[in-house]
Amino acid sequence: MPKTGRRPEPSIPDGVTGKELDRSVHQQLRTLSKENADGVAKHLVMVAALLEADELENAMAHAETAVRRAGRVPAAREALGMVAYRSGDFARALGEFRTVRRISGSDHLLPLMVDCERGLGRHERALDLAQSPEAKRLPKEERVELTIVISGIRRDLGQTDAALVALQIPELKKHNQPRLAYAYADTLLGLGRTDEAREWFQRAADADVEYETDAVERLEELDGVSPTDLLGGADEDEDEVDE
Template structure:
């Protein structure tokens, strides 16, 4: 018997009962938009993708995408994700919407949801720009092996310069999750941009990731130098470089202290007899020429090891004092990508031509022989 036939075998009255009304109203609840938010704030490219929607609905979706970007800027990822989910509810088949929702979910720590939305966005747009966030989400789910699979995929070869750097940072974190600390260091040492003394949009992130890898590999002196280097690049405070540098040196950096009391500084200095470094002096000082020695055998073996041979998880790494994947691997650059996607704000310009950072040697040369040798060069020889 058909459950909803006219023969009386079923009833649809329960769908309209008063008992269901409160739940229905709850489902229809939308997060409140700030009064000054307008759909016109969304960039033109994103607005064009919403043209398939009716006018009023397109404005609603655009407004919630703008709210998503604003919440991310205000470091409120949970609220950003709530607004993004509204956009997805009404326009879930539009690539820009799924991309924004995936990025917001990633920053909110909803890694499974982030993967689902970003996979959908890839199918809709054909873009591979989301690979670093997807790989880091795999780390967040405790699956560093899958993160490495994405790193080695053919799609990864199509990433632009910034994307390749972010993916390398994620790879280094995944290696560390698996206990492959030497490989985590080598992964970043192979990046040519690590040698660049001029500030670029990725400079602070890359230097911080390298310093973090050195610290976990037991190279404290070199890590200290590189945290200082990351701090010099990090004018916007997108990393924890200043805090990590202070932890390793015991120094107090004035510019990163909020509500700093100069009287307290004077008292502490007099008691300890230690002269505290000024941030300006730190920026002008050269990086110490220390060498991180990683043998050819250990470096090559670490990079060649299958991911599954050293089981580990992002959670295990967090228990050793690391932050989850969203806090250290691909968090900051994807955050900028999210703002660009949903609000059209320009990416931070490269300041290399205007001013340099006189840091002396920009790279700690490793000692692991052929590990850094380009496979293509080998074939030519």
């Protein structure tokens, strides 16, 4: 059987240098030749940019190229896993995250691994992983994300009260946790506690300086305000002026 030719690599804009990456990623790339490291770095920059722009197909092309060129570099495998995760391909994402964990020795992707198990419908396996000794040793930021995932699993299982209790961790009292506050608000809403939910959506919106959630839109929904209503009102005003 004839060998297939090397797959063409996706193009990289002239302004991308690869130096945009964190120092920790550049440290990983030191195991490669300089030319290869520079190329992989540019592809990883493109993955991040395209993920932010929600251009998943193009992001996948750059991530797969990075892995073909640097399959033993954790950052490359993590990039591919993130694109797969965002695309809803939880089986592939989980495989990549497991590879990252194996070759790097880091547990920082555990919350995403648990969410992948959840996405695959393996709720009990997800909870077992979430309760592992490694999960209990996670830093605060990853621990908060894991808490949100655990709460989501409980809701999937119809255990909404337990989902609310799972979110009641010390970080919930802080005003710099928009995703945690949002999850708490959404769970309260699922329990029919609308007034409390509105209060927590407001807290999430106030803390969400990086626009990680749609808390503002959820508040508008609760208040009966919609963008179409606003646009419709503007059109009516214009019609009155024309008349």
